[in-house]
Amino acid sequence: MRTIRAAAVGAVTLSLALAATACGGGSSTGGGSNDSPKTLTYWASNQGASISVDQKVLKPELDKFEKQTGIKVKVEVVPWSDLLNRILTATTSGQGPDVMNIGNTWSASLQATGALLPWDAANFAKIGGKDRFVDSALGSTGTQGKDPAAVPLYSMSYALYYNKQIFADAGIANPPATWDELVADGKKIEAKGKNGLGAEGSNLSNNIHQVFVLAKQHGADFFTADGKPSFTSDGAVAAVKEYVDLMAKDKIVGVSNAEYAQNQSLSDFAKGKTGMVLWQTASATFKSLGMKDSEWGVAAAPVQSGAPGTGAQTNSMVAGINMAVFKNTHNLDGAAQFVKFMTSDAEQKILNTAYGSIPPVKAAQSDPAFNAQATAVLRQTLASSAQALPQVPDESQFETAVGTAVKDLFADAAAGRAVTTDSVKARLRKAEQQMPAK
Amino acid sequence: MTTTAPEAGTRAAPEGSPGAARGPRRTGRIRRIGLPYLLLLPALLLELLVHLVPMVIGIAMSFKELTQFYIRDWGTAPWSGLGNYKLSVDFDGPVGEALLHSFLVTVSFTLLSVGLCWLIGTSAAVYMQDTFRGRGLLRAIFLVPYALPVYAAVITWAFMFQHDNGLVNHVLHDQLHLTDKPSFWLIGDNSFYALLTVSVWKGWPFAFLIVMAGLQNIPRELYEAAALDGAGLWQQIRRITLPSLRPVNQVLVLVLFLWTFNDFNTPYVLFGKSAPEAADLISIHIYQASFVTWNFGTGSAMSVLLLLFLLIVTGAYLLVTSRGRKAADA
Numbered sequence: 001m002r003t004i005r006a007a008a009v010g011a012v013t014l015s016l017a018l019a020a021t022a023c024g025g026g027s028s029t030g031g032g033s034n035d036s037p038k039t040l041t042y043w044a045s046n047q048g049a050s051i052s053v054d055q056k057v058l059k060p061e062l063d064k065f066e067k068q069t070g071i072k073v074k075v076e077v078v079p080w081s082d083l084l085n086r087i088l089t090a091t092t093s094g095q096g097p098d099v100m101n102i103g104n105t106w107s108a109s110l111q112a113t114g115a116l117l118p119w120d121a122a123n124f125a126k127i128g129g130k131d132r133f134v135d136s137a138l139g140s141t142g143t144q145g146k147d148p149a150a151v152p153l154y155s156m157s158y159a160l161y162y163n164k165q166i167f168a169d170a171g172i173a174n175p176p177a178t179w180d181e182l183v184a185d186g187k188k189i190e191a192k193g194k195n196g197l198g199a200e201g202s203n204l205s206n207n208i209h210q211v212f213v214l215a216k217q218h219g220a221d222f223f224t225a226d227g228k229p230s231f232t233s234d235g236a237v238a239a240v241k242e243y244v245d246l247m248a249k250d251k252i253v254g255v256s257n258a259e260y261a262q263n264q265s266l267s268d269f270a271k272g273k274t275g276m277v278l279w280q281t282a283s284a285t286f287k288s289l290g291m292k293d294s295e296w297g298v299a300a301a302p303v304q305s306g307a308p309g310t311g312a313q314t315n316s317m318v319a320g321i322n323m324a325v326f327k328n329t330h331n332l333d334g335a336a337q338f339v340k341f342m343t344s345d346a347e348q349k350i351l352n353t354a355y356g357s358i359p360p361v362k363a364a365q366s367d368p369a370f371n372a373q374a375t376a377v378l379r380q381t382l383a384s385s386a387q388a389l390p391q392v393p394d395e396s397q398f399e400t401a402v403g404t405a406v407k408d409l410f411a412d413a414a415a416g417r418a419v420t421t422d423s424v425k426a427r428l429r430k431a432e433q434q435m436p437a438k
Numbered sequence: 439m440t441t442t443a444p445e446a447g448t449r450a451a452p453e454g455s456p457g458a459a460r461g462p463r464r465t466g467r468i469r470r471i472g473l474p475y476l477l478l479l480p481a482l483l484l485e486l487l488v489h490l491v492p493m494v495i496g497i498a499m500s501f502k503e504l505t506q507f508y509i510r511d512w513g514t515a516p517w518s519g520l521g522n523y524k525l526s527v528d529f530d531g532p533v534g535e536a537l538l539h540s541f542l543v544t545v546s547f548t549l550l551s552v553g554l555c556w557l558i559g560t561s562a563a564v565y566m567q568d569t570f571r572g573r574g575l576l577r578a579i580f581l582v583p584y585a586l587p588v589y590a591a592v593i594t595w596a597f598m599f600q601h602d603n604g605l606v607n608h609v610l611h612d613q614l615h616l617t618d619k620p621s622f623w624l625i626g627d628n629s630f631y632a633l634l635t636v637s638v639w640k641g642w643p644f645a646f647l648i649v650m651a652g653l654q655n656i657p658r659e660l661y662e663a664a665a666l667d668g669a670g671l672w673q674q675i676r677r678i679t680l681p682s683l684r685p686v687n688q689v690l691v692l693v694l695f696l697w698t699f700n701d702f703n704t705p706y707v708l709f710g711k712s713a714p715e716a717a718d719l720i721s722i723h724i725y726q727a728s729f730v731t732w733n734f735g736t737g738s739a740m741s742v743l744l745l746l747f748l749l750i751v752t753g754a755y756l757l758v759t760s761r762g763r764k765a766a767d768a
Contacts, residue, residue, distance in 0.1 A: 081710075085729060088509065088729065088732075091509055091510050092509050092510070092512070094510075109506060109732075110506075112506050112507050113506050113507070113509055113510050114507075114510050115510050201625075202624075202625060202710070202712075204712060255601070255622075256601045256602045258601075258622065258625055259600070259601055259622060259624045259625045261710065393506065393507070396506075396730075396732065397730070397731045397732060400711070400712065400726070400730045400731060401731070403712070404712045407625070407712065408714070408715065410625075411622065411625040411626040411714065412626075414601075414622055414625065414626070415622065415626050415627075430532065433531075433532030433533075434532060434533075434536070434731065435731075436505060436731065436732070436733055
């Protein structure tokens with residue numbers, strides 16, 4: 001009996017201890033501290049071909065940082081599909097990493113949660129000042145008029161990648177510069193039994209990137225100046241229709257692409273099934289898929305007419321990754337040191353070279369390493385003809401709502417249903433209604 | 439067999455005898471009565487923490503205007519009263535209309551899935567009652583879908599449903615020539631049937647397992663007597679098997695219904711966070727409202743409404759089936 005009683009008491013104590021532990025989680029409203037000056041946790045987004053590739057790239061750099069500062073960085077590479085949810089969970093519980101990578105288009109949405117450390121002048125001073133970064137990258141760090149919620153880490157932009165052999169076989173001498181030329185070239189490639197252009201119809205973010213650029217070219221945007229959704233303007237409808245029509249009307253995108261969401265279009269391109277693909281920093285992926293650098297070419301993404309530039313000549317969104325510090329960090333000073341290290345000229349060259357991206361740091365960007373075939377066009381695009389996605393708190397919801405509308409329209413096109421101005425408008429109206437009420 | 443005699447000196451005094459050791463006897467009774475509760479306490483506390491506390495928090499959230507602006511400290515979110523509930527059941531508005539559509543899809547999906555799972559599971563279990571060579575192996579194979587990790591199994595189905603390289607189109611189109619052109623299964627209207635297929639594939643082995651266990655309890659003599667009286671297979675199933683399985687089926691159908699109605703893993707792994715309209719199950723719909731569009735208050739209200747619906751349906755089902763059983767017993 002004594003044994004049973006002891007066991008019962010033990011079980012009750014354990015339960016109470018568990019209860020106390022569960023209820024005693026960290027406060028989500030607290031600010032940062034320097035309680036753990038010797039360690040940092042870092043959530044890195046998956047940038048390379050796989051998580052193990054990222055770990056291989058990051059490890060020597062983090063070891064270098066530990067050698068310099070004595071601070072050990074525990075890194076976790078988080079897949080894209082999980083990253084936003086992980087950040088949201090950390091925000092709710094108050095238990096997150098000290099430093100993390102975020103998609104730059106999420107900056108304003110995550111800024112609205114109040115979970116990220118604002119990068120005011122004093123914080124920027126700790127990493128060498130705001131002037132070190134290129135303007136286009138700074139445009140994707142939070143709502144205009146507020147202190148940035150993050151610091152640019154890797155920059156990317158869209159470009160048109162084309163298969164040299166397929167172009168030669170179709171008798172195309174130069175890559176297309178306008179959409180009309182792209183459709184005409186696509187048809188020539190289709191005539192040779194290949195797909196003209198690759199797309200990722202079920203990838204919501206990619207859909208958004210493409211229609212955002214087309215909307216800019218039609219003089220429209222998906223948000224009004226005061227941040228309200230405006231998805232059904234003539235320009236926005238025309239942009240979405242033009243993109244989906246590449247499959248529905250022009251038929252230069254294969255119907256299979258409607259269900260692509262895992263970069264299958266890049267795989268098709270690397271296997272020589274598709275002539276062109278509009279993508280951001282694809283060189284490392286092509287290499288991992290077994291395609292030689294000499295087999296593909298890269299050109300500026302198309303515009304309606306003329307040459308890429310600002311306004312209606314925009315041909316890319318400002319893509320990239322930012323680095324944010326979690327407000328609840330237990331190593332405020334260490335986090336600033338780490339951001340300074342990762343955005344230093346030397347590290348920017350190493351990391352961006354490894355990932356095939358462009359440094360958002362001016363001094364590093366001018367390095368000859370970023371003037372090669374793979375990166376020169378991207379760098380030029382970022383400098384002169386890329387625009388940031390709307391920096392509004394509802395940006396994340398916009399990606400889902402409009403991205404899904406485009407996905408559904410691709411599904412209609414793949415099933416042979418007509419895609420008309422009315423059907424596009426109806427889908428976009430529904431997407432707009434799904435946005436949070438103001 | 440051994441018996442242990444009460445130890446000398448500890449033997450209880452005869453009941454009612456004056457001077458009996460009342461203290462130790464009362465302590466013993468208290469101990470006997472209290473110990474089970476004491477032993478249950480850890481489970482009760484954990485149940486409270488794991489289920490009841492989150493449920494209460496969820497209900498509290500449903501009355502708040504909880505968006506990304508407040509998730510860091512959701513207690514400060516403005517009170518919205520019944521606002522989230524009104525929004526969810528306003529079927530003329532976009533939120534309510536989408537929820538109603540999702541609800542109807544889920545009801546159709548659940549009825550079909552549970553019906554098919556039960557039918558296939560029961561048929562297989564009845565078939566497996568007869569002894570034949572390889573029965574044990576076949577039984578084990580039947581249970582494979584139930585034993586496989588859900589994620590691995592569903593992702594495999596996702597590969598098989600792919601338009602270009604999927605096995606489903608290869609068989610239906612290339613080999614059997616049943617379709618004019620390869621179909622899309624992961625987008626568009628067919629996604630409902632893809633989801634249903636995976637759900638039934640995943641769910642019927644459970645029905646098979648439970649019905650098979652239920653069949654073990656039916657005396658063989660009943661079948662032998664019925665056979666002697668000239669009852670055929672169908673009559674035996676209708677007159678003996680199904681009535682005897684009634685209590686088992688009552689639980690089985692309820693469990694399958696609840697699991698299928700709330701299934702999140704299958705549609706999420708198959709379609710991702712944005713399911714096609716035709717396969718927009720309510721679990722994914724609520725997830726989207728909460729974690730994709732960041733309307734946590736509205737998502738919580740939808741969850742509470744779903745909980746109420748399931749409670750009502752479950753209560754009504756239990757009431758009807760228990761009445762039916764009582765009537766049958768009478």
